[in-house]
Amino acid sequence: xxxxxxxxxxxxxxxxxxxxxxxxxxxxxxxxxxxxxxxxxxxxxxxxxxxxxxxxxxxxxxxxxxxxxxxxxxxxxxxxxxxxxxxxxxxxxxxxxxxxxxxxxxxxxxxxxxxxxxxxxxxxxxxxxxxxxxxxxxxxxxxxxxxxxxxxxxxxxxxxxxxxxxxxxxxxxxxxxxxxxxxxxxxxxxxxxxxxxxxxxxxxxxxxxxxxxxxxxxxxxxxxxxxxxxxxxxxxxxxxxxxxxxxxxxxxxxxxxxxxxxxxxxxxxxxxxxxxxxx
Numbered sequence: 001x002x003x004x005x006x007x008x009x010x011x012x013x014x015x016x017x018x019x020x021x022x023x024x025x026x027x028x029x030x031x032x033x034x035x036x037x038x039x040x041x042x043x044x045x046x047x048x049x050x051x052x053x054x055x056x057x058x059x060x061x062x063x064x065x066x067x068x069x070x071x072x073x074x075x076x077x078x079x080x081x082x083x084x085x086x087x088x089x090x091x092x093x094x095x096x097x098x099x100x101x102x103x104x105x106x107x108x109x110x111x112x113x114x115x116x117x118x119x120x121x122x123x124x125x126x127x128x129x130x131x132x133x134x135x136x137x138x139x140x141x142x143x144x145x146x147x148x149x150x151x152x153x154x155x156x157x158x159x160x161x162x163x164x165x166x167x168x169x170x171x172x173x174x175x176x177x178x179x180x181x182x183x184x185x186x187x188x189x190x191x192x193x194x195x196x197x198x199x200x201x202x203x204x205x206x207x208x209x210x211x212x213x214x215x216x217x218x219x220x221x222x223x224x225x226x227x228x229x230x231x232x233x234x235x236x237x238x239x240x241x242x243x244x245x246x247x248x249x250x251x252x253x254x255x256x257x258x259x260x261x262x263x264x265x266x267x268x269x270x271x272x273x274x275x276x277x278x279x
Contacts, residue, residue: 004032017198020056024082027058034059034118034145035066041237041274043143047113052102052134053120057083064095067114071107073100103129110139117146121224122156127217131231135277144233144275150265151218153243158215160185160201161193170266174215182210221264221271228275237274243267 008029016026045066054060054072057079064070079097087095115134124130149156157169169177185201196202204211242258246267257263
């Protein structure tokens with residue numbers, strides 16, 4: 001089993017916003033947790049692997065240490081100065097990157113033994129189409145890893161946090177909360193918890209721009225399960241990770257808050273799945 005180096009993850013997490021290269025390094029070390037999750041589910045990382053939304057390319061680099069051949073695709077060429085560079089530095093020849101849209105994968109059906117979608121689906125314009133494409137390129141008996149977060153949770157909202165901890169997106173709705181954070185980034189950045197180098201709202205404001213909302217799929221737990229089934233995929237393993245506040249509660253109450261459709265979309269910080277084709 002791949003060793004999870006928590007010290008390295010923490011060290012690179014502190015530096016990840018310096019550059020795309022630094023973020024790719026952070027993803028490289030953090031992806032050991034994804035590999036460990038797959039191994040706990042009985043899925044070995046091997047064969048032909050696709051990262052269907054690789055960003056800077058840190059995760060494909062890690063996967064290439066386990067698999068025969070890895071492809072990382074992304075609609076933006078963030079990987080050119082990060083994943084490509086890291087791959088050359090480490091002498092990995094069976095790793096390639098390509099500009100491609102996950103909703104229109106340029107691969108034949110049944111090409112890959114493992115498809116990964118790590119924190120991608122919330123940024124996809126047509127989530128059902130994206131899932132169908134992931135299912136299409138998956139070989140019979142293959143597996144798909146999917147992670148995301150409900151958009152009503154702090155983690156899934158992809159919004160800054162106020163120094164005064166208020167769930168603004170739950171209080172006033174996403175559109176009003178997003179507009180408020182754009183205003184604060186321009187005129188009162190001191191009210192925001194994240195430092196400027198980690199806050200995309202502030203970065204955009206300093207360039208004289210307004211940040212665009214790139215949360216295109218409003219993930220809900222029950223809706224995602226339905227979308228998975230409609231794409232012809234079956235859930236082999238599902239783990240719903242509740243927020244730290246919920247985890248500190250008594251066990252029965254914590255489980256109810258995590259699993260109840262009334263509360264889970266606001267209180268789950270991450271969702272992880274292992275999927276396969278068929279029923």
